[in-house]
Amino acid sequence: MNVPLPLAAGDNLIATDALTLQFKGKLALDHLTMTVARGGIHAVVGANGAGKSSLFRVLLGFQAATSGSARVLGCDSEHLTPALRGRIGFVNDEHTLPPWMRVDEVTALQRKLYPAWSDQRYHAVLRHFNLQPAHRVAELSRGERAGVSLALALAQGPELLILDEPTLGLDVVAKRVFLTALMDSSYHDGATILYCSHQMDEIERVADQLIILERGRLLHASAPDDFCARMRLWVAEGELRAPDLAALPGVLQIEHIDGCTHVVVFDEGEHFATRLRRLGADSLHQMPIGLDRAVNAMLSRNHAGSAFPLPVAQPA
Numbered sequence: 001m002n003v004p005l006p007l008a009a010g011d012n013l014i015a016t017d018a019l020t021l022q023f024k025g026k027l028a029l030d031h032l033t034m035t036v037a038r039g040g041i042h043a044v045v046g047a048n049g050a051g052k053s054s055l056f057r058v059l060l061g062f063q064a065a066t067s068g069s070a071r072v073l074g075c076d077s078e079h080l081t082p083a084l085r086g087r088i089g090f091v092n093d094e095h096t097l098p099p100w101m102r103v104d105e106v107t108a109l110q111r112k113l114y115p116a117w118s119d120q121r122y123h124a125v126l127r128h129f130n131l132q133p134a135h136r137v138a139e140l141s142r143g144e145r146a147g148v149s150l151a152l153a154l155a156q157g158p159e160l161l162i163l164d165e166p167t168l169g170l171d172v173v174a175k176r177v178f179l180t181a182l183m184d185s186s187y188h189d190g191a192t193i194l195y196c197s198h199q200m201d202e203i204e205r206v207a208d209q210l211i212i213l214e215r216g217r218l219l220h221a222s223a224p225d226d227f228c229a230r231m232r233l234w235v236a237e238g239e240l241r242a243p244d245l246a247a248l249p250g251v252l253q254i255e256h257i258d259g260c261t262h263v264v265v266f267d268e269g270e271h272f273a274t275r276l277r278r279l280g281a282d283s284l285h286q287m288p289i290g291l292d293r294a295v296n297a298m299l300s301r302n303h304a305g306s307a308f309p310l311p312v313a314q315p316a
C-alpha cells in the first residue's frame with residue numbers, strides 16, 4: 001500500500017502550462033493549462049476528439065508536446081524516470097496484455113515488478129470474473145481482459161492512476177465492482193485517479209472533480225455538484241424565438257419539446273425569468289438538472305452540428 005503524502009496547498013500531481021499538441025493542421029491540445037491536485041478521482045470529459053486521450057499520452061510521456069509543458073509527479077512528462085513511471089499506473093480501453101501469456105503468469109510478473117503490489121486489491125476485482133488462472137490472455141473475452149488489466153493496475157498500488165475509458169465493454173456488475181475498487185484505492189490507498197469516460201452516471205457516482213475539455217482547451221473544472229448547482233433548466237410554454245434566446249447570456253442549450261421551450265442556462269439567477277418574459281414567455285418553471293444533462297448542455301453549445309453555436313463562456 002502506498003503511504004499517501006500529506007495534501008498541501010498547491011500540491012498538484014499534474015500541472016500543464018499552455019500545453020499544445022498539433023497534428024498536421026489540427027490542434028489536439030490547444031494551450032491547455034490545468035492542474036490535478038493530489039488525491040481523489042478526477043474525471044475528464046469532452047466530446048469525441050476533445051483531446052482527452054492526447055492529454056493522457058502527453059502526460060505519460062508517450063507523445064512529445066508541440067509546445068508548452070506538462071509536469072507529472074513534479075517531473076517534466078517527457079523525462080519521466082523509470083522510478084517515476086513505476087509510481088504511475090495506466091489502463092487504456094484496449095486493455096493490451098501479452099496474448100500468449102497465461103493470466104497467472106502475467107500476475108506473477110506484475111507482482112514481482114511492483115513493490116506496493118496488493119493481492120487483496122487484485123482479487124477484490126478479479127474474483128468477480130469467472131476466470132481460470134491458467135487461461136491465456138488470447139482466450140479471454142474483451143470484458144474479461146478489461147477485468148484483468150484493471151485488477152492489475154489497481155493491485156500495483158500506483159500513486160497516480162490514469163485510465164482511458166476503463167469501463168468500456170464491462171457488463172453492469174463488473175463495472176460496479178471496478179468503480180467500487182477505484183473508490184477504495186482512492187480512499188484507502190490515497191491514489192490519485194485521473195480517468196476519462198463518456199458515462200456520466202459513472203462520473204456522478206465516483207468523481208470528486210470534473211474536468212471538461214473542449215477542442216483541446218479547458219472549458220470547466222470543479223466538483224461535479226458545484227458544476228450542476230450553477231446550471232438551471234427553464235421551461236417556458238410556447239416556442240420562444242431561437243435567435244433572440246440564443247443571444248441571452250448564459251444560454252447553453254435550447255430545445256422545443258411538446259410545445260414548450262426548454263432552456264439550459266449557466267450561472268444566471270432568478271433575473272433570467274425577466275429576460276425570458278421579455279421574449280414572450282408567460283408560464284415559466286425552473287428546475288435543477290443532473291450531471292448528464294448539464295455536461296450535455298455545456299458541450300452541445302459548440303458541438304459540430306449544433307443548430308446554433310452559442311458564444312463560448314470562460315472557464316470558472
Ligand SMILES: Nc1ncnc2c1ncn2[C@@H]1O[C@H](COP(=O)(O)OP(=O)(O)OP(=O)(O)O)[C@@H](O)[C@H]1O
Pocket residue numbers: 023024026027028046047048049050051052053054055
Ligand atoms: N495520430 C494522430 N494524427 C492526427 N490527428 C490525431 C492523432 N491523434 C489524435 N488526433 C486528433 O486529435 C484530436 C484529439 O484526439 P483524441 O484522441 O485526444 O480525442 P478524445 O477526446 O480522446 O476523443 P474520443 O472521446 O473520441 O476518444 C482529434 O481531432 C483527433 O482526430
